[in-house]
Amino acid sequence: MSEENIIEVKNLVKKFGNFTANDNLNFSVRKSEIFGFLGANGAGKTTAIKILCGLLLPTSGEVNVAGFDAFKQRNMIKKNIGYMSQGFSLYEDLTVKENIEFYAGIYGVKRSVIKTRLNELVEKLHIHELKDEFVKDLPLGWKQKIAFSVAIFHKPQVVFLDEPTSGVDPITRRQFWDLIYEAVDDGITAFITTHYMDEAEYCDRISIMVDGKIDAMGTPTELKRLYNAQNMDDVFVKLARKQEII
Amino acid sequence: MDSSIVINNLIKSYGSLRALDNLNLRVENGGFYGLVGPDGAGKTSLMRIITSLLLPDDGYIRVAGLDPVKDYKKLRLKLGYMPGRFSLYQDLTVEENLKFFASVFGTTIKENYNLIAPVYSQIEPFKNRRAGKLSGGMKQKLALSCALVHKPEILILDEPTTGVDAVSRREFWDMLKDIRSKGITILVSTPYMEEAVLCDTISLMFDGKIIDSGTPNEITSHFKEPIFVVKTDFVRSLLKIIREMPCLKSVNSFGQTLHVVLNSDDCGAKDVSEFIKSKCSFDFQIEPYSAGIEDCFINHIISRKK
Numbered sequence: 001m002s003e004e005n006i007i008e009v010k011n012l013v014k015k016f017g018n019f020t021a022n023d024n025l026n027f028s029v030r031k032s033e034i035f036g037f038l039g040a041n042g043a044g045k046t047t048a049i050k051i052l053c054g055l056l057l058p059t060s061g062e063v064n065v066a067g068f069d070a071f072k073q074r075n076m077i078k079k080n081i082g083y084m085s086q087g088f089s090l091y092e093d094l095t096v097k098e099n100i101e102f103y104a105g106i107y108g109v110k111r112s113v114i115k116t117r118l119n120e121l122v123e124k125l126h127i128h129e130l131k132d133e134f135v136k137d138l139p140l141g142w143k144q145k146i147a148f149s150v151a152i153f154h155k156p157q158v159v160f161l162d163e164p165t166s167g168v169d170p171i172t173r174r175q176f177w178d179l180i181y182e183a184v185d186d187g188i189t190a191f192i193t194t195h196y197m198d199e200a201e202y203c204d205r206i207s208i209m210v211d212g213k214i215d216a217m218g219t220p221t222e223l224k225r226l227y228n229a230q231n232m233d234d235v236f237v238k239l240a241r242k243q244e245i246i
Numbered sequence: 247m248d249s250s251i252v253i254n255n256l257i258k259s260y261g262s263l264r265a266l267d268n269l270n271l272r273v274e275n276g277g278f279y280g281l282v283g284p285d286g287a288g289k290t291s292l293m294r295i296i297t298s299l300l301l302p303d304d305g306y307i308r309v310a311g312l313d314p315v316k317d318y319k320k321l322r323l324k325l326g327y328m329p330g331r332f333s334l335y336q337d338l339t340v341e342e343n344l345k346f347f348a349s350v351f352g353t354t355i356k357e358n359y360n361l362i363a364p365v366y367s368q369i370e371p372f373k374n375r376r377a378g379k380l381s382g383g384m385k386q387k388l389a390l391s392c393a394l395v396h397k398p399e400i401l402i403l404d405e406p407t408t409g410v411d412a413v414s415r416r417e418f419w420d421m422l423k424d425i426r427s428k429g430i431t432i433l434v435s436t437p438y439m440e441e442a443v444l445c446d447t448i449s450l451m452f453d454g455k456i457i458d459s460g461t462p463n464e465i466t467s468h469f470k471e472p473i474f475v476v477k478t479d480f481v482r483s484l485l486k487i488i489r490e491m492p493c494l495k496s497v498n499s500f501g502q503t504l505h506v507v508l509n510s511d512d513c514g515a516k517d518v519s520e521f522i523k524s525k526c527s528f529d530f531q532i533e534p535y536s537a538g539i540e541d542c543f544i545n546h547i548i549s550r551k552k
Contacts, residue, residue, distance in 0.1 A: 039411070040411040040413055040414065041381065041382040041383060041409075041410060041411050041414060042381045042382065042383070086409070139286065140284070140285050140286055163409065166408065166409060166437075167284060167285035167408065167437050168284050168285065168437075169283070169284035169287075169452065169543075169547065170284075170439060170498075170540050170543055170544050170547075171498075171544055171547055171548070172284070174498055174499060177499070181482060195409060195410065195411055195412060195415075196438075197412055197501075198499075198500055198501045200501075201501035201502045202481075202499065202501075220501070220502060221479075221502065231501055232501065233412055233440075236411075236412045236413060237412060237413050237416065240411075240412075240413040241413065
């Protein structure tokens, strides 16, 4: 992990009418870091992620992602990030190979490069037979692994993972994390949300949002010590119980 | 009547895919039963057959003493069902939704208010809000109120806590315990292994099969292999090293620790310790451990694959 910041957020505010979804957020994410972005449902995580991905304009503040400004250079942000959600963005009626070629093409990866990287990916994931299958015929765990590989195929600087492991079995969930570690070792930064609290502990640093604000930030070890908790689940519950939420 | 749900040799296929493969299940009257497993294990198919929404291919099923295929009309009056996907009317208000479900079952909110009160009272201040405008946690409470309003004998909930944050999950399980204490039998499914211990009895499901059943304590007592926990600040590095160890069955990360399972009693903590030290100089501690439900689940899947 280097000292270079890949995401910088200062005094970020996002309002929808009278409602403040992001209330003065401040944080930065370092290059090659795994940053866990946690919070209760409705805390404002999705809004913040949309801003970081260049999909939504902030109301005020300073936001810089992969060297680009979230007010003025939103299209440049989109080109330099990858995104994967629990809903998957793969086309069910295309094969694995076709999906990869389609997405890489959109991101402007050259044909010759696509070919080389596709072969590397097939070797790495051992998907020689799987690559010509329709995505709809794949088991859930494979869909998730392929969706992640597609999200980082154009070698983005940072990849946003929105609850990527929802619903998969405990072994596949851990294999998925192995892929994240590999991507990070290759220099990609991972920004991840999850409801599995054991996964929060696999992150280098985490932030916890409550009611539009970041209430806690640090390494898992620091937070457990600070809240005198056995695990991240306890930290999360102690933080959220400070305020009455419905 | 001693058992609420009895299932023997149940089979259900979709084309060439066998979704439920010779399943046996027994949920006692008044029980709190959990189906634990990932997506695609067959949990939803099983629940839809129990609730008479899906026809089985073969097997014996009795729910509240009735056959879901022949007696579905009578059976549905006795069941409360909360499907995995939010399925209330988004354009009706909170109160209208609840009134609708009550009237379909020929009852009123007032008649069973005591039963739904612990859940419904939390969203009652918003009773004039449209269901589509509710937060995720509130939708969930409304769906539970609607499933309970006719005072069912058996409440069936399909992954009520999936995608819900850790705090709201705990609150939801507290509500279920309260409902159970009023004599309603509960069958609930979840992909979160740590929630299994909140049930009296559970079945671990994978690939259309039940891989183990019993109380959470019984299931963890079935874990026979030696298991140890390794505590270290270098989880990722030690994970790679331990994977190369002889006599290893599996090593898995659990938060900032590693759980190491060995193939036989001939190996022990000392062997693991010596192996790690021969490969690196990272600090670590190793201790005996008693397996949890997730350890058991992983162990079953690995044993089946071998």
